[in-house]
Amino acid sequence: MPRYALLVAYDGAPFVGWQRQVNGLSVQQVLEEAAAPLNGGVTPQTVASGRTDAGVHAEGQVVQVDLSLDLPPERLREALNTRSRPHPVSVLSVARAPEDWSARFSARGRAYRYRILNRRPRPALEIGRVWHVPQPLDAAAMHEAAQRLLGRHDFSAFRAASCQAKDALRTLDTLDVVRDGELVVVWTAARSFLHHQVRNLVGTLAEVGLGRRPVSWPRAVLDGRDRTKAGQTAPPDGLTFLRAEYPDPLDWC
Amino acid sequence: MPRYALLVAYDGAPFVGWQRQVNGLSVQQVLEEAAAPLNGGVTPQTVASGRTDAGVHAEGQVVQVDLSLDLPPERLREALNTRSRPHPVSVLSVARAPEDWSARFSARGRAYRYRILNRRPRPALEIGRVWHVPQPLDAAAMHEAAQRLLGRHDFSAFRAASCQAKDALRTLDTLDVVRDGELVVVWTAARSFLHHQVRNLVGTLAEVGLGRRPVSWPRAVLDGRDRTKAGQTAPPDGLTFLRAEYPDPLDWC
Structure with a gap:
């Protein structure tokens, strides 16, 4: 077949x-x-x-x-x-x-984008496509905190309770936080992700962006390996699976 | 009050x-x-x-x-x-x-954007936000045809039968057609528009983009002032009202 x-x-x-x-x-x-x-x-x-x-x-x-x-x-x-x-x-x-x-x-790589609509008025055209955070986010602080999570780690603190993976060791290659007008966009790539990993990372970085936690906090959460210490799971609406990469490129029509 | x-x-x-x-x-x-x-x-x-x-x-x-x-x-x-x-x-x-x-x-000006998804596969994330035209469109030809419609004209050929305006004289300031990857985007601005004017203009320009009509055709339709000679009314999905302009700027919060 x-x-x-x-x-x-x-x-x-x-x-x-x-x-x-x-x-x-x-x-x-x-x-x-x-x-x-x-x-x-x-x-x-x-x-x-x-x-x-x-x-x-x-x-x-x-x-x-x-x-x-x-x-x-x-x-x-x-x-x-x-x-x-x-x-x-x-x-x-x-x-x-x-x-x-x-x-x-x-697959040797997967990439996701997470979009936060960061303005006071609620979404209209963006409903279902963004996480609405009405309080101002410091995207630069989020980005700085994110860089400390790159590399190979035990991501137990950021996995869902329902995650079926045998272990939580993953290598995070990219976790960029960029402001684009009213949007704060998180770009991430890794060979593979744990269940809810991206949404838990975004929810944790948002605590830094809101000024509730220092830039050093997400790394401390990572090192603690305790899911109950991380930020909320950001809602699914903002998340988009962008692409998967393969060692031998496919011949797409 | x-x-x-x-x-x-x-x-x-x-x-x-x-x-x-x-x-x-x-x-x-x-x-x-x-x-x-x-x-x-x-x-x-x-x-x-x-x-x-x-x-x-x-x-x-x-x-x-x-x-x-x-x-x-x-x-x-x-x-x-x-x-x-x-x-x-x-x-x-x-x-x-x-x-x-x-x-x-x-209001001294109104601006609209019309988006055409110009690819073979049907829309998924873009449903309701684009007009899907699966056959290749020549955006450059559409743009050239559009430039010949600029200025003050009787736009009777592009008004809806239901249009309640007293006359069809309007001044079209901008009608740009630009390709952006799989999208063909029409940008238009005028002091005011007739009912269905933008959608009728887009439907008429699409005939040129598809190669069914020459670049000179939309202007001939305009000059003929006969609605039955123009292209189809493009579907509402692709149309977005962008802004209105006023001589005395408002002090927005």
Whole structure:
């Protein structure tokens, strides 16, 4: 069976998350049901590079699927986009992938963006796409605190209680905090992330940005390895999965 | 009664448009009902600088309202934003305005942006915010055609049948078409616009962008003054009211 890689964008708001769940519609279910007619009517199984939570968006999620049909990538993209209507899920590109390629395990890097709307008036056009923080944030202080978290550490303090990873050792490559007008944008990249890691890092950095904690505090939280000492889990709305990187680039249509 | 100017952003998707209508919720109704407790419980009347249609968004709509209470602008902004929840309407700023100031009749300029998502895959995160045109558009040809429409003309060919303006003479100051990656963005400014004028101009320019009509065609349509000869009315989703300009700048909070 040919293996395909799908580059997928979605609005996370109406979904229970990437992963199939009994309590509602997932992005995975939308894509698998759209692909079933291309797989002899049998619903195929998909694997994503990053399993985003409910409300988290994607601009470049990478998804793996094996189908019985051998299709030109453009035709598969068109078929999936026709069949996934009217859900806010779009297959941007398709590539044929080697049999031993895994969207999840072959990925060598993942990148996310987190957007905070930092102004007094509440969001209107930005509803569901930002975390609204009405008090002024010091983005430079947040950035300085963030730089002290880079590198290989035990990120137990920033993992969800529900996190299923065997250990919490991760290497954080990028954690930049940049002000862009009324937005404070956090850019982060790593080989992989723990469950809720980005949202817990953002919630912790926000305490520094609000002036409630010193620039040194997030590093002290990291070193303490105690989740109950970190800041709040920032809401999913502001988070977007941007891309996954693979050692052998795929030939996207 | 003090007169206030409100700078308002909204997502047009859930509304029947700016103006009150019997068949559904309008932005005007949301703001007027939010303001009623600040006007002795009496629902005040608002006037907008541009009466946007259903589905059309605003980043900087200017709205006029007279209230019985004399409030600091910041307090009025906070009160309206609290009371207009959970609708996607946000009062960004408030100014005290002179008694003879009119959001509609004092405006000397209005600016709109129209966004076309010009790629094969359908929108996901951009749903409701763009017009999706899957065939390649020649933005440079659209821009060239647009320049021939600038200046003072009878825009009868680009006005809606329902347009209530006494005449169709308008002066188009800006009509720029710019490609920005997968987006083709139309920027336009004029003292005032006719009903559906921007959407009819965009629909007509798109015919040129698709190569179905020559660059000279939109000007020929203008000169013909016949609405039935122009392109389609582009959908409201891509249109955003950006700002209104006044000869005496307001003192926004």
